[in-house]
Amino acid sequence: MGAVIKETKADKIFNIFNISFLFIALVVVLYPLIYIVSASVSDPSQVNSGEMWLLPKGFTLEGYKLIFENDQIWRGYLNTIFYTVLGTLINLAVTLPAAYALARKDFVGRGFLTGLFVLTMFFSGGLIPTYLLVKDLGLIDTVWAMVLPNAAAVWNIIICRIFFQVTIPTELEESARMDGCSNFKMFMKIVLPLSAPIIAVMALFYGVGHWNGYFNALIYLSDKNLYPLQLVLREILVMQEMSSSATNISESMATALHSKEQLAAIIKYGVMIVSTLPIIIVYPFLQRYFVKGVMIGSLKG
Incomplete structure (x- = not known):
């Protein structure tokens, strides 16, 4: 087996910083997508009032029904x-x-x-x-x-x-x-x-x-x-x-x-x-x- 390369303290700090930055970037990119998907199946009054901020509330497919019609x-x-x-x-x-x-x-x-x-x-x-x-x-x-x-x-x-x-x-x-x-x-x-x-x-x-x-x-x-x-x-x-x-x-x-x-x-x-x-x-x-x-x-x- 080849020798295992041990991470230095600097490498660990860099990996922590890198993973944290990527996680923040993922949240920034993913949140608007989740919000749009949730809002499309939520009660519009709850969306407009700000009650719905991540997951759907007042589930409804009326919007998609109107789109198809x-x-x-x-x-x-x-x-x-x-x-x-x-x-x-x-x-x-x-x-x-x-x-x-x-x-x-x-x-x-x-x-x-x-x-x-x-x-x-x-x-x-x-x-x-x-x-x-x-x-x-x-x-x-x-x-x-x-x-x-x-x-x-x-x-x-x-x-x-x-x-x-x-x-x-x-x-x-x-x-x-x-x-x-x-x-x-x-x-x-x-x-x-x-x-x-x-x-x-x-x-x-x-x-x-x-x-x-x-x-x-x-x-x-x-x-x-x-x-x-x-x-x-x-x-x-x-x-x-x-x-x-x-x-x-x-x-x-x-x-x-x-x-x-x-x-x-x-x-x-x-x-x-x-x-x-x-x-x-x-x-x-x-x-x-x-x-x-x-x-x-x-x-x-």
Whole structure:
């Protein structure tokens, strides 16, 4: 048997500090999650009054019942799924070819183009010119307003470019070229099959961004039939805030607003859970690619 290494006093102190810090971090991260889950199945009056602070009180599934019966929420859910899938496919279709082209050493002017791309990370046209451009292109109140303005992220292009440079062997490209392989066929038949880790990472990055995104919808959409789930959730929260802060109103209006407030309080936590479930379900399947894709640059770069 090998010699057992005894911990020094300094090691024990460090381990105690490390475990304590991790425990505090776990509590800080875990408490909001437990609170949201508990609030989604608790009596809204007890949640609003602060009586429920960790475990459920006044157990009820009325919130989830209202969610499943609400057409607007389901429409927003389907819209978000559609925007996420379509937007992610467009993102990958733009990001991967652009990154591969910039990674090719025989591509004339790649340094200049990379500089132009990086320049857009520090300077942009601003919100108003961007809105006017989207409007002039006829994208207002259309699906394309949700997926085309952010078709690519420069930082993701740079990450993919580095991946191609350090992962795809130059000898493999030269061998394929000698066999008469065109650049397009090389990219489709050789580069992409070897790039599953970075594709999964980019799909996760872009997918989460589309799933959580609401600002483009807030700016470019006025048709509620096109609202994503996040904007529907925002309307629920705004409705609750307006009803709780209303003053100098009639009794009947106060009763109606209070009813809406209770309705919003019941379903808002449930919608938070329902809206995050797809990401939670998909992430474990992409985790191994995600970790591998993130570590490749650190191991070979």
